[in-house]
Amino acid sequence: MQIAVCGPRECGDVEAGWAWEVGRLLAEAGATVLCGGGGGVMAAVAAGASAAGGLVIGVRPDSDRGAVCAGLSAVVFTDMGEARNAILIASADAVIVVGGSWGTLSELALARRRGVPVISLGGWRVLDADGNPVGGTTLAADPAEAVALAVREAAT
Amino acid sequence: MQIAVCGPRECGDVEAGWAWEVGRLLAEAGATVLCGGGGGVMAAVAAGASAAGGLVIGVRPDSDRGAVCAGLSAVVFTDMGEARNAILIASADAVIVVGGSWGTLSELALARRRGVPVISLGGWRVLDADGNPVGGTTLAADPAEAVALAVREAAT
Amino acid sequence: MQIAVCGPRECGDVEAGWAWEVGRLLAEAGATVLCGGGGGVMAAVAAGASAAGGLVIGVRPDSDRGAVCAGLSAVVFTDMGEARNAILIASADAVIVVGGSWGTLSELALARRRGVPVISLGGWRVLDADGNPVGGTTLAADPAEAVALAVREAAT
Amino acid sequence: MQIAVCGPRECGDVEAGWAWEVGRLLAEAGATVLCGGGGGVMAAVAAGASAAGGLVIGVRPDSDRGAVCAGLSAVVFTDMGEARNAILIASADAVIVVGGSWGTLSELALARRRGVPVISLGGWRVLDADGNPVGGTTLAADPAEAVALAVREAAT
Numbered sequence: 001m002q003i004a005v006c007g008p009r010e011c012g013d014v015e016a017g018w019a020w021e022v023g024r025l026l027a028e029a030g031a032t033v034l035c036g037g038g039g040g041v042m043a044a045v046a047a048g049a050s051a052a053g054g055l056v057i058g059v060r061p062d063s064d065r066g067a068v069c070a071g072l073s074a075v076v077f078t079d080m081g082e083a084r085n086a087i088l089i090a091s092a093d094a095v096i097v098v099g100g101s102w103g104t105l106s107e108l109a110l111a112r113r114r115g116v117p118v119i120s121l122g123g124w125r126v127l128d129a130d131g132n133p134v135g136g137t138t139l140a141a142d143p144a145e146a147v148a149l150a151v152r153e154a155a156t
Numbered sequence: 157m158q159i160a161v162c163g164p165r166e167c168g169d170v171e172a173g174w175a176w177e178v179g180r181l182l183a184e185a186g187a188t189v190l191c192g193g194g195g196g197v198m199a200a201v202a203a204g205a206s207a208a209g210g211l212v213i214g215v216r217p218d219s220d221r222g223a224v225c226a227g228l229s230a231v232v233f234t235d236m237g238e239a240r241n242a243i244l245i246a247s248a249d250a251v252i253v254v255g256g257s258w259g260t261l262s263e264l265a266l267a268r269r270r271g272v273p274v275i276s277l278g279g280w281r282v283l284d285a286d287g288n289p290v291g292g293t294t295l296a297a298d299p300a301e302a303v304a305l306a307v308r309e310a311a312t
Numbered sequence: 313m314q315i316a317v318c319g320p321r322e323c324g325d326v327e328a329g330w331a332w333e334v335g336r337l338l339a340e341a342g343a344t345v346l347c348g349g350g351g352g353v354m355a356a357v358a359a360g361a362s363a364a365g366g367l368v369i370g371v372r373p374d375s376d377r378g379a380v381c382a383g384l385s386a387v388v389f390t391d392m393g394e395a396r397n398a399i400l401i402a403s404a405d406a407v408i409v410v411g412g413s414w415g416t417l418s419e420l421a422l423a424r425r426r427g428v429p430v431i432s433l434g435g436w437r438v439l440d441a442d443g444n445p446v447g448g449t450t451l452a453a454d455p456a457e458a459v460a461l462a463v464r465e466a467a468t
Numbered sequence: 469m470q471i472a473v474c475g476p477r478e479c480g481d482v483e484a485g486w487a488w489e490v491g492r493l494l495a496e497a498g499a500t501v502l503c504g505g506g507g508g509v510m511a512a513v514a515a516g517a518s519a520a521g522g523l524v525i526g527v528r529p530d531s532d533r534g535a536v537c538a539g540l541s542a543v544v545f546t547d548m549g550e551a552r553n554a555i556l557i558a559s560a561d562a563v564i565v566v567g568g569s570w571g572t573l574s575e576l577a578l579a580r581r582r583g584v585p586v587i588s589l590g591g592w593r594v595l596d597a598d599g600n601p602v603g604g605t606t607l608a609a610d611p612a613e614a615v616a617l618a619v620r621e622a623a624t
Contacts, residue, residue: 002542002543032541032542034542034544055541055542057525057542057544059544063393063558063559073500073523073541073542074470074500074502074523074525074541074542075470075559076502076525076527076544076555076559077555077558077559078546078555078558078559079392079393079394079395079554079555079558080239080242080391080392080393080395080555081242081246081375081391081392082242082245082246082266082269082270082391083236083239083242083243083391083392085242085266086236086237086238086239086241086242086547087239087544087545087546087547087548087555089238090237090238090531090545090546090547091531091543091544091545091546099285100284100285100290101269102265102266102268102269102292103265103266103269105261105265105282106262106265106266106269109258109259109261109262109265110238110241110258110259110262112258113238113257113258113259113262114238122285123285124282124283124284124285124290125282125283125284125285125287126261126280126281126282126283127280127281127282127283128256128280128281129255129256129278129279129280129281131281134256134280136258158386158387188385188386190386190388211385211386213369213386213388215388219402219403219549229344229367229385229386230314230344230346230367230369230385230386231314231403232346232369232371232388232399232403233399233402233403234390234399234402234403235398235399235402235548235549235550235551236399236547236548236549236551237531237547237548238547239547239548242391243388243389243390243391243392243399246375246389246390246391247375247387247388247389247390392551392554393554393558394554394557394558394578394581394582395548395551395554395555397554397578398548398549398550398551398553398554399551401550402549402550411597412596412597412602413581414577414578414580414581414604415577415578415581417573417577417594418574418577418578418581421570421571421573421574421577422550422553422570422571422574424570425550425569425570425571425574426550434597435597436594436595436596436597436602437594437595437596437597437599438573438592438593438594438595439592439593439594439595440568440592440593441567441568441590441591441592441593443593446568446592448570
């Protein structure tokens with residue numbers, strides 16, 4: 001089971017704490033963690049998962065060996081800029097979004113486009129042109145709920 | 157000047173009419189039109205632009221010669237699925253979004269991630285986790301306003 | 313009909329002359345020319361084709377607006393490094409190789425992998441591990457023969 | 469240290485044996501193995517490396533969960549066709565080529581284009597237009613030599 005965790009490369013303490021805990025719980029659940037391999041939420045989830053002995057794969061937008069966060073088991077350097085986001089999503093059985101940014105929203109949207117389940121922990125929300133919520137994303141209250149939902153969705 | 161027009165591959169008559177008119181007006185303004193080269197909004201904008209003698213480039217997610225809409229001057233077959241969206245955006249000086257879908261939202265998000273101006277004509281809207289609108293997209297009332305805004309933004 | 317012309321970004325006068333003539337003849341034959349949109353062979357084929365009023369699409373590895381050669385009708389900025397080569401090939405009905413380089417050889421190889429016809433004008437050659445030539449590429453003696461062969465192959 | 473092993477998806481017993489042994493020796497040397505995650509040489513190297521307890525990452529051209537070989541620690545589904553080859557190469561500190569095919573040659577060429585060291589075990593060879601060998605690839609006599617050379621090159 002491979003679960004991608006997506007979030008901004010600059011984030012606050014709350015999101016970093018959530019991401020670390022999400023990583024830890026995914027590793028304990030035996031899931032392989034996929035992330036962008038950079039800063040912010042990406043670094044926090046890698047740290048949490050690796051602290052629990054989990055397998056963590058970073059999928060980078062560039063080929064810069066010096067821009068990679070700690071805690072990764074292996075790194076795929078796509079050298080493809082934001083097209084990397086599509087690869088992360090295509091590789092995931094479920095996606096957990098932690099916090100919001102434009103890059104993160106593109107990953108949420110690509111996941112819904114492919115039918116990959118998305119669990120959101122403090123992520124951005126989407127309205128149609130009439131102001132009605134666009135469904136398809138499950139909101140979680142905390143990391144434990146996010147991981148439980150993602151693992152359940154990924155298994156089905 | 158290259159302007160991408162993005163929108164769902166299945167759309168209603170209102171959006172198709174808007175897209176056709178956006179294509180016509182972009183061609184008359186001398187802009188090269190980039191689109192996904194498929195159905196719905198993509199086909200309508202290609203039809204409108206080609207009817208006005210404009211240059212229209214389709215950027216496809218597959219390599220299927222039979223899935224291409226009419227009206228394209230040339231077609232780039234990326235064979236890369238939704239990563240195609242990142243290429244469309246990286247190639248555009250401005251983006252006009254017509255209508256909403258998950259794929260379209262990924263393009264809007266990638267454009268804002270890169271700092272490419274986005275003009276929205278009936279597109280989806282974005283709220284942060286607290287329910288506040290996330291800025292960065294300009295709403296247009298009709299095709300004429302959308303094209304005028306996009307041309308102005310692309311030129312700066 | 314879309315024909316890609318591939319060759320090194322730094323080339324000598326002979327290859328530049330061949331590429332210019334290939335571009336001119338492709339435009340006169342009514343083919344759309346695809347190229348990498350950079351220097352050397354790419355710039356020469358774009359110049360030749362545009363001088364003859366042809367449609368020329370540049371497919372770039374980066375998103376640098378200042379690195380683009382003259383003579384292009386439109387430019388697709390993939391921002392994907394050498395993965396751009398796969399897009400050029402997937403978009404072509406036939407490929408003309410002018411001269412040799414590692415990047416050019418990757419395009420020749422990707423074309424043969426996909427079954428896209430390749431015409432070589434001064435390109436590198438390939439031997440198997442036993443030293444026997446690996447077929448699949450047609451050698452041309454001059455630009456006129458290269459274009460005639462490519463147009464014929466692309467039409468079948 | 470990440471080392472990519474490239475080779476045809478259909479191969480004979482000799483190449484499969486070489487690839488298995490290359491995988492085993494890379495794992496014993498502590499290198500992470502990258503491969504295409506499919507049949508032939510890809511499956512053999514994954515089997516050899518995983519038998520020795522190594523970390524093996526498959527980088528796939530599609531998103532087909534059923535087309536993946538055994539022995540992979542994690543799989544990145546690029547859904548990008550042959551553009552996957554560029555990602556494999558961009559992620560590698562050195563490349564070992566086992567046997568020859570057009571796809572494999574594209575990887576060899578992309579590696580040389582980027583300056584990534586290439587060790588060849590029964591791979592295709594390249595001549596310029598005058599019939600002279602084009603350098604840049606080191607020939608190995610057996611798996612032990614290939615791995616020793618690749619590990620040395622990757623470390624420098």
